[in-house]
Amino acid sequence: MNKEKRLEILTRLRDNNPHPTTELNFTTPFELLAAVLLSAQATDVSVNKATDKLYPVANTPQAILDLGVEKLKGYIKTIGLFNSKAENLIKTCQMLVDLHDGEVPESREALEALPGVGRKTANVVLNTAFGWPTIAVDTHIYRVSNRTKFAMGKNVDLVEQKLLKVVPKEFKVDVHHWLILHGRYTCVARKPRCGSCIIEDLCEFKEKTEL
Ligand code: SF4
Numbered sequence: 001m002n003k004e005k006r007l008e009i010l011t012r013l014r015d016n017n018p019h020p021t022t023e024l025n026f027t028t029p030f031e032l033l034a035a036v037l038l039s040a041q042a043t044d045v046s047v048n049k050a051t052d053k054l055y056p057v058a059n060t061p062q063a064i065l066d067l068g069v070e071k072l073k074g075y076i077k078t079i080g081l082f083n084s085k086a087e088n089l090i091k092t093c094q095m096l097v098d099l100h101d102g103e104v105p106e107s108r109e110a111l112e113a114l115p116g117v118g119r120k121t122a123n124v125v126l127n128t129a130f131g132w133p134t135i136a137v138d139t140h141i142y143r144v145s146n147r148t149k150f151a152m153g154k155n156v157d158l159v160e161q162k163l164l165k166v167v168p169k170e171f172k173v174d175v176h177h178w179l180i181l182h183g184r185y186t187c188v189a190r191k192p193r194c195g196s197c198i199i200e201d202l203c204e205f206k207e208k209t210e211l
Pocket of ligand 1: 147148186187188192193194195197198199200201203204205208209
């Protein structure tokens, strides 16, 4: 895909949604970090349902430690893999208290050192809590980038590198959310909704649908 098309796609996505953000509910960097940890292989809706009850009771690392792992599990038991997520969240809270005064560090290295936090989670937190121009390539971004030919790559790391290279600076902070939302609601996995897609004329996917 050429530069002009990419620019037009980004401009349209921006015009359509000038201030995109995550669909996970959060009010602090810690609430976001915990929600992202809980969201692996689960929907944002299911995570929000759990955190809407958990956060009024405990929304800091110390408060979650005080709650204890068993009570924490009670709040998140409707989310997949809740046992291991609870264990990881408790360990993460302990490290935040011990090493970072109970705050979420604004550092990739420090974030990736936390249990259960990989590059993708660190990218989400750096981008969405701290405004860094990072791009966390999830299944939606991977699919949309390859299908449209906007930024092709054989794995998520390659797509991330390509996106970081081809997306102009002014769009970098928000491109993460535009592509996720586009993949979640329009360019969906099974049958993309090409008929109601705002970038249909620019997308280079060969098997467009009329939906
Ligand atoms: S035209 Fe279809 S394949 Fe291309 S981005 Fe839109 S929904 Fe996805």
